[in-house]
Amino acid sequence: EAGVAQSPRYKIIEKRQSVAFWCNPISGHATLYWYQQILGQGPKLLIQFQNNGVVDDSQLPKDRFSAERLKGVDSTLKIQPAKLEDSAVYLCASSQSSVHEQYFGPGTRLTVT
Amino acid sequence: AQSVAQPEDQVNVAEGNPLTVKCTYSVSGNPYLFWYVQYPNRGLQFLLKYITGDNLVKGSYGFEAEFNKSQTSFHLKKPSALVSDSALYFCALRSGAGSYQLTFGKGTKLSVIP
Numbered sequence: 647e648a649g650v651a652q653s654p655r656y657k658i659i660e661k662r663q664s665v666a667f668w669c670n671p672i673s674g675h676a677t678l679y680w681y682q683q684i685l686g687q688g689p690k691l692l693i694q695f696q697n698n699g700v701v702d703d704s705q706l707p708k709d710r711f712s713a714e715r716l717k718g719v720d721s722t723l724k725i726q727p728a729k730l731e732d733s734a735v736y737l738c739a740s741s742q743s744s745v746h747e748q749y750f751g752p753g754t755r756l757t758v759t
Numbered sequence: 760a761q762s763v764a765q766p767e768d769q770v771n772v773a774e775g776n777p778l779t780v781k782c783t784y785s786v787s788g789n790p791y792l793f794w795y796v797q798y799p800n801r802g803l804q805f806l807l808k809y810i811t812g813d814n815l816v817k818g819s820y821g822f823e824a825e826f827n828k829s830q831t832s833f834h835l836k837k838p839s840a841l842v843s844d845s846a847l848y849f850c851a852l853r854s855g856a857g858s859y860q861l862t863f864g865k866g867t868k869l870s871v872i873p
Contacts, residue, residue, distance in 0.1 A: 650802070658867055688763075688849050688863030689803070702860060744859040747793065750802035 650671065650751035652738050658757045664726035667754045671719065671740030677701075678715055679748060680723050683739040695721065696744065708742055728758045761786040763852045765864035772840045773872050778826060780835040780867045782850030791853040792833040793861070794824055796846045803849060820844070840871045 651670040659665050676697055681689035692711065694702040697718040706713070710729070715721040723752050725732055735755050739748040760872040762785045772778045784790055791810055794849045795803040808820025824835045833849060 688865050691860055747805045747808055752802045
């Protein structure tokens with residue numbers, strides 16, 4: 647069974663630029679999550695989708711971050727404009743449902759200069 | 760509000776010795792607890808979970824965890840450490856309602872010394 651796929655793996659941008667990350671979850675998984683992991687900290691949930699609907703986006707900085715999951719499969723996370731403090735690893739995860747264990751992709755390491 | 764604490768930033772253990780990585784939690788209601796491992800430049804891998812039932816939970820790669828309700832702890836253990844166990848370990852707590860959001864601890868770096 648293929649795991650969660652993410653691209654790109656690494657991205658370097660200047661502040662005020664925009665960036666987008668892509669995630670393809672495990673086939674059949676209804677729930678998709680985006681996490682931000684800052685160096686030395688545990689992952690922090692940014693947004694959770696159930697199929698193509700948003701379940702929880704309470705910690706998403708909505709003035710600059712946006713995410714969508716069209717057709718309930720792939721998802722994109724966008725940052726516009728980026729700030730220095732957005733430098734982190736962005737992890738995508740999926741699960742069969744919100745009560746099942748989550749499976750994580752390899753992450754995208756973002757560096758904002 | 761729910762929270763997870765991993766009191767040790769780093770744990771060093773000699774190969775072949777038993778290892779313990781500590782985790783304590785705070786939540787109203789029943790806890791749902793998880794352990795994940797993260798190798799360099801890779802995503803988190805699920806190790807084991809406690810939902811209900813036996814307090815000793817067995818997981819992947821020979822790891823187990825002991826749930827202790829009175830001490831609000833969920834320590835990760837392994838009888839004999841391997842060098843390949845060296846990684847970053849995260850304890851996580853899931854809420855029992857709403858979005859069932861996972862709250863992660865800050866992680867513990869385990870180093871197994873040959």
